[in-house]
Amino acid sequence: MTRFVERHPAWALIVIIAIAVALWLIxxxxxxxxxxxIGRKRVFLNALFNGITLGGLYFLVASGFTxxxxxxxxxxxxxxxxxxxxxYVGYAISASTGSWILSFIVAFILxxxxxxxxxxxxxxxxxxxxxxxxxxxxxxxxxxxxxMLWACGGDFYQIQTPTWLIGPIDLPLVTAMKSxxxxxxxxxxxxxxxxxxxxxxxxxxxxxALNRTRIGxxxxxxxxxRDILAATGVRIQLVFVLVFALGAGLAGIAGVxxxxxxxxxxxxxxxxxLASLVVVIVGGMGSIPGAALGALIIGLAEQLGxxxxxxxxxxxxxxxxxxxxALRPQGLLARR
Amino acid sequence: MLKGSLGLVALSSLLLSGTAFAQEKIKVGxxxxxxxxxxxxxxxxxxxxxxxxxxxxxxxxxxxxxxVIASTDAxxxxxxxxxxxxxxxxxxxxxxxxxxxxxxIAVKNFAKTHPELTFINAASGAQExxxxxxxxxxxxxxxxxxxxQVGLGKYAYEDKKYRKIATVGEDYSxxxxxxxxxxxxxxxxxxxxxxxxxxxxxTKDFASVIAALPDDVDAIYxxxxxxxAVNFLNQYQQAGGKAHLMGGSIMIDQTxxxxxxxxxxxxxxxxxxxxxxxxxxxxxxxxFVKDYQDAFPPNKRxxxxxxxxxxxxxxxxxxxxxxxxxxxxxxxxxxxxxxxLAKIELDAPNGKIKLDANRQAVGTNFVTEVVDDGKGALFxxxxxxxxxxxxxxGYDPAVFAKIGLPSRTVPECKxx
Numbered sequence: 244m245t246r247f248v249e250r251h252p253a254w255a256l257i258v259i260i261a262i263a264v265a266l267w268l269i270x271x272x273x274x275x276x277x278x279x280x281i282g283r284k285r286v287f288l289n290a291l292f293n294g295i296t297l298g299g300l301y302f303l304v305a306s307g308f309t310x311x312x313x314x315x316x317x318x319x320x321x322x323x324x325x326x327x328x329x330x331y332v333g334y335a336i337s338a339s340t341g342s343w344i345l346s347f348i349v350a351f352i353l354x355x356x357x358x359x360x361x362x363x364x365x366x367x368x369x370x371x372x373x374x375x376x377x378x379x380x381x382x383x384x385x386x387x388x389x390x391m392l393w394a395c396g397g398d399f400y401q402i403q404t405p406t407w408l409i410g411p412i413d414l415p416l417v418t419a420m421k422s423x424x425x426x427x428x429x430x431x432x433x434x435x436x437x438x439x440x441x442x443x444x445x446x447x448x449x450x451x452a453l454n455r456t457r458i459g460x461x462x463x464x465x466x467x468x469r470d471i472l473a474a475t476g477v478r479i480q481l482v483f484v485l486v487f488a489l490g491a492g493l494a495g496i497a498g499v500x501x502x503x504x505x506x507x508x509x510x511x512x513x514x515x516x517l518a519s520l521v522v523v524i525v526g527g528m529g530s531i532p533g534a535a536l537g538a539l540i541i542g543l544a545e546q547l548g549x550x551x552x553x554x555x556x557x558x559x560x561x562x563x564x565x566x567x568x569a570l571r572p573q574g575l576l577a578r579r
Numbered sequence: 580m581l582k583g584s585l586g587l588v589a590l591s592s593l594l595l596s597g598t599a600f601a602q603e604k605i606k607v608g609x610x611x612x613x614x615x616x617x618x619x620x621x622x623x624x625x626x627x628x629x630x631x632x633x634x635x636x637x638x639x640x641x642x643x644x645x646x647v648i649a650s651t652d653a654x655x656x657x658x659x660x661x662x663x664x665x666x667x668x669x670x671x672x673x674x675x676x677x678x679x680x681x682x683x684i685a686v687k688n689f690a691k692t693h694p695e696l697t698f699i700n701a702a703s704g705a706q707e708x709x710x711x712x713x714x715x716x717x718x719x720x721x722x723x724x725x726x727x728q729v730g731l732g733k734y735a736y737e738d739k740k741y742r743k744i745a746t747v748g749e750d751y752s753x754x755x756x757x758x759x760x761x762x763x764x765x766x767x768x769x770x771x772x773x774x775x776x777x778x779x780x781x782t783k784d785f786a787s788v789i790a791a792l793p794d795d796v797d798a799i800y801x802x803x804x805x806x807x808a809v810n811f812l813n814q815y816q817q818a819g820g821k822a823h824l825m826g827g828s829i830m831i832d833q834t835x836x837x838x839x840x841x842x843x844x845x846x847x848x849x850x851x852x853x854x855x856x857x858x859x860x861x862x863x864x865x866x867f868v869k870d871y872q873d874a875f876p877p878n879k880r881x882x883x884x885x886x887x888x889x890x891x892x893x894x895x896x897x898x899x900x901x902x903x904x905x906x907x908x909x910x911x912x913x914x915x916x917x918x919x920l921a922k923i924e925l926d927a928p929n930g931k932i933k934l935d936a937n938r939q940a941v942g943t944n945f946v947t948e949v950v951d952d953g954k955g956a957l958f959x960x961x962x963x964x965x966x967x968x969x970x971x972x973g974y975d976p977a978v979f980a981k982i983g984l985p986s987r988t989v990p991e992c993k994x995x
Binding site: 282285286289290293294296297396397398399400401403404409410411430431432433434435504505506508509510511514545546547549550553554556557 | 613614615616618619621622652750776777778779781782783784786787788789790791805806809810813814816817818819838839840841842
């Protein structure tokens with residue numbers, strides 16, 4: 244941190260000013276002139292929170308994707324299919340048992356199993372052949388998409404939000420003052436906050452597991468140089484299976500989350516594959532903090548874009564990707 | 580390269596008209612949105628098409644109709660790709676296409692490159708398709724989005740006393756046309772449309788759009804369809820939304836009203852207008868509903884046909900009945916068939932339909948309100964039936980032309 248300030252004093256100043264402006268925009272009551280210029284504060288705060296919570300969902304999908312890539316150098320283009328599969332499983336469980344929490348557990352286990360099967364039956368057979376693996380995953384994603392269309396039809400599915408999560412809550416952020424001087428607080432959907440908190444917890448848990456545990460150490464070593472790691476006697480294939488299962492399971496959990504606050508339908512697989520590709524390209528392939536940063540940036544860009552420049556909202560995401568590819572092709576937080 | 584492919588197209592069309600004489604079969608190409616945001620709409624469109632085949636049969640004189648179905652995803656290029664494939668590879672002679680607004684404009688333009696073939700619009704409803712520079716071989720037996728909104732603005736203003744509304748709609752031609760029809764009538768009656776929000780087709784996360792909805796309006800008009808509508812309603816419920824709602828023709832439709840989950844309950848009491856009403860008493864409509872229900876098991880269909888099923892049914896009906904009038908004669912670049920299509924008057928399930936000089940339908944429109952049938956199923960209940968709605972919505976054509984083409988900002992909110 245201090246090194247960054249010493250090396251780039253101008254950039255550090257800009258970052259500090261940007262943070263100060265953002266904090267002021269969030270906490271201060273906006274003067275009338277500002278509201279006239281860029282709209283009501285409620286809209287801004289909502290877009291901001293939505294961007295952050297959407298970023299949470301993107302992080303869940305992309306973290307598994309980036310983990311698998313980081314260790315195995317394998318661009319798993321069937322990742323979106325795992326997301327959709329997890330969502331459908333979650334829907335089936337929540338519709339038959341009525342339990343939202345249970346649907347997460349089952350979706351995680353089943354998609355992790357699919358991940359294990361993929362790794363053992365497909366990827367192990369073509370280890371180290373990046374292009375072949377990529378082509379096979381494209382093929383698999385098409386097969387999976389058609390199988391799911393056959394099984395579930397083209398209908399939209401929504402996982403029922405549990406009753407204790409429906410509806411908005413008041414957040415201690417003032418959006419405006421009534422003429423009587425009474426403050427108006429921000430109302431925000433509770434379910435999105437819970438989902439965001441859950442993704443933060445998962446993110447921190449993953450970071451801790453990677454940086455503070457023995458297995459995490461092995462995975463990090465594998466990311467750096469898997470041949471040397473294998474030579475030291477670690478059963479690398481077992482590690483691969485484990486990581487693939489974890490990555491796939493996370494995509495499954497994300498599917499349940501996505502099915503709860505958006506909806507599940509054919510085509511969602513491609514959409515989330517694309518989103519996670521953009522997220523990891525922006526954040527840096529193979530880096531967990533990179534995935535978090537990328538997800539946050541893309542989520543914010545989508546939501547703020549949809550409010551302030553609705554016509555071009557779709558372009559903003561890709562514009563960010565192009566900028567990152569042009570200026571820092573390895574991604575914002577990549578190590579190499 | 581271009582010259583070569585043009586030659587190829589010319590050659591293939593020559594072959595096509597050559598073989599048409601000897602053929603025992605008449606090949607018809609059908610497109611529907613069986614992928615993407617509008618998948619459910621496309622699927623029910625195909626159900627309507629199959630219901631029509633069940634009722635009318637596939638025989639025309641001694642010839643048999645053969646159908647080839649191609650899938651699109653509501654984007655114009657996917658529609659042109661599908662139509663091109665049907666013509667060049669499957670050698671179809673008649674097209675029943677497409678489903679969605681932007682697709683309609685693209686296919687109409689494409690139709691001009693194949694003047695020898697006949698294009699029958701399946702369900703698309705953008706105004707521009709038949710209003711601006713229409714193709715002589717493109718026929719549309721459903722009304723456009725603006726015609727489908729006739730009656731809604733007046734009903735909201737006069738009976739419901741709404742004075743100010745805001746709109747949220749998908750950002751493409753069909754919804755522009757719907758909002759065009761609504762704004763023209765609502766503002767003409769004296770109402771105000773304070774805000775028009777446009778979201779890209781296929782938007783999943785509506786939370787920010789919902790937050791930006793104004794509070795100081797009497798109702799919010801939703802011009803969404805398919806997955807977008809379901810997502811919006813789900814997130815609207817989570818955000819605790821309570822405003823009065825009004826809906827477009829594919830928003831208040833069985834594709835949404837029978838979606839899973841309870842978010843759709845926000846729609847009970849919503850005003851809407853469309854080319855059909857689920858609970859209409861008319862015997863022709865009731866027979867169609869029964870034919871539709873008998874054709875598919877209950878878990879493979881909606882409780883009642885959607886607007887898309889009705890449109891595909893009507894278009895297929897026109898296709899087959901006109902073909903029977905000319906006894907399957909497609910000679911002379913299908914000229915007799917085209918003449919029969921232009922003249923035919925349909926006794927469609929949703930009222931009588933005839934075509935105007937641009938080959939655009941003049942038909943019946945319905946103002947509806949959403950009701951719960953007591954068992955948790957939602958239906959649109961008839962409030963008002965308006966016959967003989969034409970494309971200029973009853974305006975003098977010269978006045979109508981001055982309003983401009985439907986877009987994000989046209990028409991202005993004033994009396995024309």
